[in-house]
Structure formats: structure tokens, C-alpha cells
Amino acid sequence: MTASQTTSPAAAGNPQRRKALTALAAVVVLAGGAWGVYEWLVASHYENTDNAYVQGNVIQITPQTGGTVMSILADDTDFVQAGAPLVKLDPADARVALEQAEANLAQAVRQARTLYANNGSLAAQINLRQADVAKAQSDINRAQDDLRRRQALTGNGAVSKEELNHAQSQLDSARTALAAAQAGVVSAREQLASNQSLTQGVALDQHPNVLAAAAKVREAYLADRRTALPAPVDGYVAKRTVQLGQRVAAGTTLMTVVPLNQVWVDANFKENQLRNLRLGQPATLTADLYGKKVEYKGTIAGMGVGTGSAFALLPAQNATGNWIKVVQRVPVRIALDAEQLKANPLRVGLSMDVTVDTQDRNGHMLADAPRTQAVAQTAVYDALDQGAAEEVARIIAANAGAGYKPSVAAASQAADAPVAKAAGAQRVASAASKAHGTTDTH
Template sequence: MSDTPHSGQGEGQEADADAASAGDGKPGKRLSGRAKVILLALLAIVVVVGIVWYLRYESRGKFLQNTNDATIQADAVTVAPKVSGYVAEVMVGDNQDVKAGQPLVRIDPRTYRAQAAQAEAQIAQARASADAARASINEQYATIAQAQAQLDSARIKAAHDAAEVARYQPLAASGAETREQLSQLELAARQSAEAVRVQAAAVAMQRRRVASFAAQLRQGQAQAQGAQAQLASVNVDVGSTLIRAATDGRIGDKTVTVGQFVQAGTRLMSVVPLDKLYVTANFKETQLALMRPGQPATIKVDALDGIELKGQVQSVSPGTGAQFSLIPPQNATGNFTKIVQRVPVRIAIEASPDARRLLVPGLSVTVTVDTIGAKGQLDRLREQQKQLDQRGR
């Protein structure tokens, strides 16, 4: 009899153990009231944050277009000589700041100075030739005056001889004078008339020689002008042997050394105008609908962690970057895969002088443009298109 109670007690304990083991597999604990309040509060916060984010996105966020496909750029000036020659002096070093007009490189000018001296000699020679022609003209005028005087004398003598003939003709007819005397006077008159014609021809010839000397004078003057033009050109070459900076900036990519022979147009170095930096941001074509010049921009430079610079959209490229590549794409070749194109946008940088000194071309940046100023323009475009469609119908 004593075994029966013990047997029942063991079965009860086994049932409790099974229940406990079943409870371990499927916990039956419920959340407390405090835990429910915390979860509801978190859910409310998430809902509120989502609503705030959506409202902010609809009111402003969707108008902020950003891209990290952007770099700082500058319109660097390539320094190249206008003339060929040996480099006599290099006056700047790598990465040196220069001012506009500052000498950079000097090319040996002796060859060009010799050419200038030769041109000056040609000018002197041409001027001497012109002076000689001018003197000949003056001398010719004196010769013409002398010939004219001889012509006048011949005319006076011819008139006298003609008068003598007229006077002796009645006398010879009356027998007061002999026929031989009249014949001699007539011969003298004819000779005097011929002398007048000869002297007149001499005067005409001397006058024509003036035109010849005048042509020589003009030729000498033209030669002098040609030599002066040549001298001016050579003087330009002499001045070009000293290469100066075209703008303020910093020297970069310097490859020239003293003693090097350089050809005209050879790249020697570059001057980077660091005070005229700008950003070229390549936005996707789907981001450009509301982008306009003058819109504000925010610029984050990777090299300046945590610093935001202000900017302004200056212009939008008239074509995608692919269109201005060396080999633009031809989509009509048969194998076509549509990809989102990117369009370069130029953005001016508004930064303090201290910040500008830290910026150099090529740095990576992230640009965000606020296009809210163009809000509603797409709706107006759609309305205009509808009106055009209605007119077409």
C-alpha cells in the first residue's frame, strides 16, 4: 500500500516536467504594459519621421540635385614661345606663384637682333636711294630751266631771222639788195626755226626725265616701307624672345631647361589661374529639367573634410560629354544600349582667399544644386505643349 502514493507522486512530477519542457519550446510570456508603450512610442516616432521626411522631400528635397561626378577646373594658360631658339634663362621654378607680365623664360635673342640690324640697313639703303632720286629731280628741274631758256633764246633768234627775211624781200625785189643776201637770210631763218623745234624737243625730253626720277623716288620709298615692316616684324620676334606670364597664377608642368632648343609653339609650362577656379559637375540628363544658370549650389571638397563652399550655376553645356568626345557615339550602328547621359554644368566657386589657396584643379567634389527657383516650369511646359497639341488638331 505504501507503493501506491509514491507511484502517483512520480507520475505528477513527470507531467510537470513534460509541461515545463513543452513550455521551454513555446514561451508563453506576454509583453508587459511598459514594453507595449515603448514599442508604440517608437512606432509613432518612425511614422512622424517618415511624414516629416516626405513633406520635406516634396517641399524641397526633390529640388536638390547632387552628383559626385565633379571636379575643380581652371582655364590653364599654356606657355609656348612664338619663336624658335635656345633657352638662355629660366626665371621661375616649379609650383611658383607668378603675376601677369612677370618674365618666365628668355630665348637667346642674338639671331633676331642681327636680323633687326639687317632690316635697319635696308631701310637706310632705301632712304638713300629715295634721297638720290629726290636730288636728281631737283637737278632735273634746273636742267629743264636751262633748256627752256635755250628754247626761248632760239625762239627770239628765229623771230629775228624771220623779220630780217621779211624786211629784205621787198628790197631784193626792187633790186636794192642782192638775191644772194636774201637767200642767206632765208637759210638762217630756216636754221633758227629748226633750232627752235630741236630745243623744244629737248625741253620735252627733260620734262619726261622728271617722271622717271619720280618713279625711282617712289620705288625707294616703297623699299623703305617694306624694310620698316620687316624691321617691325623682327622687333616683334626680338620681344618674343622674352616670354612673360599672361595671367596671375601658379606654374605647373614645367618642362623647360636652360640650353634646350625649343620650336615655336612648343609647350614649356602652364600657368594655372588659381583665383579663377570653377567646378565642372557632370549631372545626369534626368537631373537637368529644372536646372538654370544663377541657381545656388553647395560644394563639398573631398580634400576639405567637413567644409562646405557656396557656388552658383554659371552655364549648362550645349551637349552631353559624349558628343564632345574624340570619337562621339553613333547609335545607329545597330548595337544600341541606352544609358543615362551626363551633361557638364559649370559652377562658380564662392570661397574665401584662405580656402582658395587650398584648392587646385583636379580635386574631386560633391555638388548639390538647389533648383527650387524653377519650380512649376515643367507644369507650364506641359500646359504649353497641350495648347500646341490642341491647335494642331
């Protein structure tokens, strides 16, 4: 008799053990069934990852002109508002260039005045030359009469041959003077036409030479205003590298400004998790900074068009002899709620846990329409050149003479300058309030 045959009657004769095994098997079956039902009804509708990090716009502050740093008005961790000055450069060189441009404009206006004044002078020269023509014609008529009278008297010997030749010479001289006077009229008319080609059809303040000099004034005015570097958006200062007295060139990064009210999350899902993800699906996020007690609501705003390794600085070369398959990840952008960010601010680079509800799969996996609005914009630079038009108008009026009246175009520019300046300030304030209360969708 075998051992199994000897224990079988014992097991069969132990009803409690049989009941326990049956109960355990039932519990396992029920647990497996419950897990299957949960997986089918609930878990299959969610995708989650802890490979997610907060991202944001890191705006570099760079000067548009070179100069020496005179003052630094913001430091790391400081909050700055849009339009507030961050760094000021030495304006001495820019002001010298502006004064030179203003002097050149004044000179251009006076030279243009000379051109307009020459029109009257050259017109008077034409009248003078025409008077010379009339005088020469009168001299010719008188010389012709003298010559005819002497020719009539040559037969009786009353006029000598020498006197007759002298009368003929006077006639020839008068004809030469007439030709010279007529040439003088033609020359004067050409000079007037040449001068009028420089002035005809344009007012003094719209003369090309004046406009070119005015453009130089605006350029120098902008360079002077750009010695103060404003904050383009509301945000926090980070990575300040500029120091006092430092000579900086145009384009040098001095510091960065990070608008923390416009951050988003890049969740790197595995490639086999993407099949159910769609644009617009809701997401639930938690940050290691706050833990489970703070839960963010977000939506899928976009999906990457390639894996992270495909866009790496050194892409992987998989066509090798020794190859191991590695599951790739694709970044998925999650837009966050602005009010939640205001109540519980995040920082760039923080770790996040992301869970996406994929039950609604009617959306698109990739955007199918072009963007209709700017990704980001600022109005702090709009008002930089508003005072330039007023400065140009002042210089032109001071050098154009007592009878100067601005042209329609110049008057329109001067009238629009305060309005544009106010509109620029309003756009700056609007952009600042918008930055405080809304989140850019990425």
C-alpha cells in the same frame, strides 16, 4: 483546430506584445511621414552629385619666333606674375635682322631725300630748256632777217645764189633747234611731273618707301623683343618640357601656366537632375582635399549644351542591336568665390561634392544673352613694340638732313610712344592686380 486558431488566443491574450507591435507600427508610420515631409519640404529642393571636378585655364606658353633656348626662368610649381619672363631665346639672329632693317630704313630715307632734291633740279632743267627755246627763237629771228635782206638784194646781183641758200639753211637749222628746245622743255616738265608724283602730298617721313622700311624695322624690333617669353597671367607653372640649348620652333609648347585664382567646378549631373537647375542658383561644395571642414559657396554659371558622351572623341553608337540604356550626365559649371579660393586654394582636377539649392527656379536653364566682356584677357603684350616708334624716329632724323622737321603724324607718333608705353605698363599692373583679387566668371 488549426495552428493559427490555437495561437490567436495566446497573442490576443498578450497585451504587452500587442502594445509593442502597435508602437513599432506607429514609429514606422511616423518615420515614413517625417521622411515624406522632409522629402517634400527640404530634400526635393536640393540636387547633389559627387561627379564633380575642379577645372581651370591651362595656358600654354609658346614662342612666336623660333630660336635656341638660352635660359629658363621658371620651373614646375613656381608662382609667376603677369609679364615676368619665363624663357629667353638666343637673340643673335633677331638682332642681326633688326640691324639690317635699320640699315634699309636709313637707305630708304636717303633715297627719298634724293627724290625731293630732284624736284628742284628738274625745275631748274625746265628753266634751262626754256632759255634754250628763247635762244632758238632769237636765232630764228636773226636768220629770218638775214634771209630777207639777201632776198631783197638778189635782183641786182649783189648776193649770190649760194649765199642765199646758205641763209635759208641757217633759218632751217634755227627752226630745228627751236623744235628741239621745245621738246626739251616738254621732256623736262614730264620728268618733273613724274618725280613729283613720287613726292607730292607727303612729307619725307611719311613717304611710302620710308613707311615700308619703318614697318620692317618694327617687325624686326618685335621679333627681337619676342625672344623673351612673358607670363600672360599670374599663375603657377606646370608641365615644363623645355630644356637648355633646345632649338624650338614657333608654336612649340614649352610649359603651361595655370591661374589657380580663376578655377571653377564642372559638376556632371544626371539628366533627370537637370529639370530643377537654373542659372544663378546657389551651390555648396566640399573638396576631398579639405574635407567637410571647408565649405565653398558657388553659383551656377552655365550648363552644357550636350552630354559628355556626345562630345567624346569616340561618341557612343547607340543604334545597335544590343543596347543597354545608360543614364547620361551633363556638365554644369559652378563659379566659385574668389576670397574662398584665396584662403583655401584648389588645384585643377580635384574631386568635389556639389549640392545645389533649387528652391528658386525663376532663372534660365540656358544663357539667353551674348557675353558682353572678354572671357580672359592680358595686357603683357601691349608694350612690346612701344620702343619701335622711337627707334624709327631716331633713324629718320639721323638720315633726313640738317633741315628735317618731323611731320605732324610722325611727331604725334613719337609723342604718343611714351604715353602708350606707360599705359601698357599700367594695363599689365592692373591685369596682375585683377588676377590676384578677382575670379573670372565662366
